[in-house]
Amino acid sequence: MTALGGGSVLQKGLSSSSKLRRLVDAADSAVPDRVPNGVKPTALRRAGKLDDSVPDADVPTGRMSAKLNDMPGPRRQQTTEQFDQLDSDGKDYLGDTDIDDPTLKATDLFENTGPSGRRALNDLAESDQDAADALLQMDDAATQRRFVRAYESGEVDSDELTTALTRYDSLDADGKAEFDEMLARNGDDAADFAGRTDSDTFDAVVSPCGARSAPSLGRAGSLRTDRYHSVATPPSTLAQSGGSCPDLPVDVEDDLQDALVNVDGDLDADSVDDVRRSINELDGDAQDSATNLIESEGTDGVSVTNDATVLSDGSNSVLTDGEVDDLVRAYDTYSDKSYGRDVRDIQDDIDDLDQNDVDGLDDAINRGTSSSGDDISSNMKGLDGEVEVNSDLLDRDDIDANDLEMDKQIREDSSWETDSLQSSDYNSNTDIDSDIDGGPAYEVKNLDYEPFAEFPRAYEETADSLDDLRTKLNTFGASGQDEIVVVVRQDADTAFAPEVQRSLSGQLSGAESLRDLGDQVESNFDGVEVTFKRFNEVETS
């Protein structure tokens, strides 16, 4: 530093060129205390060359040379070369723009992003100078770099980059800081999100309590979710009262934002507002589950979270807040499994049953979600099948919702015992998945009866499961159900595996299929009819 820092060295270098003399004059006028000490001649030369490259732009050469002086040589060269390689749009832009010190800011951009930044600036200068201004005026180098990288990689095109930068520029200081952090966590995905989403949705995700809250009046007409259709007060008014801007825990807010920016689908501001309010109603574990659900299921995760929380709204709600917490947790666990339907389909059926005030829905949901860990998935699979069948039954013209009851409890009665049917032939305490008043009782088995492996244990387990079904259907018959419908995922006439058949005991000895099991139950009671249906047959017959 000191070897090049003396005034004599500077003067020696400057005297060799009239251009450099003009440079020093400019530097003197820009920097009252003359050229900063320690500025290398190369930095001054580069500043001068840069001035030549953009003749119409104002280059404060004193500060420019100081800025260049701070760069390592190769970077200084690469940075200043970008000015040479700017196209006419870029050069004209630097001369035309109203922002302060555009060439200094462009130098920062080029130092930060290299040729990628120059290409982005060229394109923005041609298409939207406001966006070019926004790119240059970014204070956060990492954010600027990520925007440029997203454009260079093709993750966002020119229009999207323009949109993203305009969105960013509209944020207040807190919003920008929020977005900087989001971009740091999500990289190109956040830049892409900023480029493809509409302004309201962007604000709803990034700055729900900032820029968005005041001016968004009159959006009621754009509501897309059902959540507030029946609410007279539009969300924008809620926003003004603070209802739209719940203060989520920082980690939950971060997780929510990260999940939302990665949603590959049509998000809208209202559903984002809704889901933030919905998550605010959940307990801590369920909040984590909701953000996981949005991350894995995208827009379905948003709508399912919103619809699930509606189930505890109002005085006649089907669930309590705590039960909704359990449901959301169960959805999160279940959505990770390879089996079962999408959680959106399950929630659709629950909504259908709730809107028709079907008795027993609350018990069914609570049974499906009542435990923890792996157990949730086990019970959720049952709930999945149960709500599917009951919703299909509702769709039938011959069934009235008022006649439908889910999870109807049955207790074994000692009077049921006969010479041929002992207590062990019944379930002491069971339930009917779907009981139609004056009609059939439905037992829903969302499974098949195939052994899990070719081992004695698997054969025995399957045989015991079939015996469990037999005793349950006996319980239905003894309790007075004449029509019993068993909904299963396999053909009732398909023969059980030979080893399973050999493992059947007692009354089931010799049974070869579910149809034989049904016949066995029918033979125990006068007038009882057992039929088997596949899931896709319930709605039509």
Place this chain on the structure above:
Amino acid sequence: MMEGVAQAGFYTWDPNGVEHVLNEVLSVADHAELPYTWDGDEPATATDIGLGDVLLLHADETEFRIRFEPDDEIERRLKRFLGLSTSARYLVGTDEHGDQYEGYTATFVDLIRRLSIALEPDYVSVGHPVKDVRPSPLEIMPTEGVFEIERLPWLSVYSPSLIDQFGWTDRISASPAWKVDQLDTGAVLLIKTQEPWADVSRDHPLDKHLLDGDDA
């Protein structure tokens, strides 16, 4: 309330013969005051017991189904010789602060404990009731070759020799399980979680403690 069948499998290196096993089971049933009947015709002799013969032990609300396997011919070190199953819908946890099961679940666990003392199996495991939801039962089942347990079931019993083979001698008594019971035979009965099957994942601290040697 969980649907499905909960099944405890009893395994040993040296099967004792079905007659001995039957006698011990009947003795345990007597001591536990559980009446028993055969589901269907009673086999003429113990040696006539086959796949479809099931002994029912009657409890207050339901029954336990016991199957004997006199001819387990699967090539593996541990032979399965007894199966104890029941409807999973009756198996429930106790209240949050309780340290003992109650009712039917207590009877089920007590029956496994009694049978483990009487029959001295080398390994007992209770599988998850729902086959396409649970982790693979093969992870807790002895199949072929040397038995390497890959995941710990909700409830399991290990003989002293199996504990030694697994290298758990110095660790098992300090296992982070809901219950760690040392039986009179030296075997250890582990119950992973108070709520049956609440967490049968490989990530449970019990799995990390015994399978990974992780005490964290």
